[in-house]
Amino acid sequence: MExxxxxxxxxxxxxxxxxxxxxxxxxxxMTGYELDERDDVRETGRSHYRSRLADDETATYVGREDxxxxxxVSAELRGPAPIFEAVRECHVSDLYVDPDTRRRGAGRALLEAAEEWGRLHDCAHLDLNVDADNEGALALYEAAGLNAERYQMQKSLD
Known part of the structure; x- marks a missing residue:
């Protein structure tokens, strides 16, 4: 795995x-997410990732096999509100592994790349959000040493 x-x-x-x-x-x-498959969705992604490539506060790593x-994995640097002591965190905004490659170490290797990037940017910790029903991701994150510290709660307004 590269x-x-x-x-x-x-x-x-x-x-x-x-x-x-x-x-x-x-x-x-996931509940609450519908993909907008309009014609320019690829341009939306292209524009988003081009801006990330030019931004020193974000990083995206890809895994290659053969x-x-x-x-x-995509990560970004975050800090607290200005009233709190400035502590940087590395926030993982996306982590995805092709279904045919799962459970063979790719997710862990990608997460480690984000962790190392966070260390290089003097982050105190790494955090991420995960769907409560995503058992595979939860197992990966717990095995990597992440712990639940907060719960995100939501209510539909429909």
Whole structure:
């Protein structure tokens, strides 16, 4: 498994092979998410990740196995409200592994890349959000040493 930073040259393959499948899976399995499959959805993703590539406060790593893209992790630097002591955190905003590659270490390797990036940016900790019903992700994160510290609660307003 090779883990490298996402580059502009592989942006199109990333969008097709990883980003769109990740978002489709998210929409199919999580309450409250519907994928907007309009014609310019790929341009939306392209624009978003191009801005991330140019931003020193974000990082996206891709995993490759035998030359094929098999997963990715996106992270960003965050800090508390200005009234609190400035402690940086590394927030993982996305982690996805192709279903055929799951449970073989790719998710852990991608998470480790985000952790290392956070350490290099003097982050005190790493955090992320996970769907309460995503047993595979929960097992991965718990095995990697993450603990639940808060609960996000929501109520439908429909």
């Amino acid at each position: 883990i490298v930073r996402l580059r502009e040259a592989e942006l199109e393959a990333f969008l097709t092979e990883l980003w769109l499948p990740a978002k489709r899976e998210m929409a199919a399995t 030359g094929a893209l098999v997963g990715y």
